[in-house]
Amino acid sequence: MKSILIASTLVLSLLSLNAYAHSDDEQIAAAESQNGHAAALGKPGIAGNVTKTMNVDMNDTMRFTPATISVKRGETVKFIVRNSGKLKHEMVLGSAKELKEHAAMMAKFPEMEHSDPNQVSVEPGKTGELIWQFGKAGTFDFACLEPGHFEAGMRGNIIVK
């Protein structure tokens, strides 16, 4: 009886070791695919290459309109982003994971100024522009990372076909 107990304890600890290793591998795989994902999104676009212009509205109900945007692979899109609310909003392109991490950082450091080519911050009543050349086909994400806005659902998808 005792030997069975020892054996099953051993099996259990082996199982948990295996589970641990497995989740580690998964984390690495997830990180790798995330990096690939970010690069697949594309790169800052050049104004002269714009083939499509899209109007996006942001407002204080914490929504983007439209919240789903379809573009073609390789296409350079100019987003004309209007803030029709009374709060500051922004449109940031990225992977869901990056956006989530960035949102957490913004929550910790609300005064943090950030400006990258994959985003546009727009003051209330103003309009900003973001030019982006999309890469591979896939579904990507965008969000507003003003503190609390991402969490309130201010996000959308870009479907690249």
Ligand SMILES: [Cu+2]
């Ligand atoms: Cu916002």
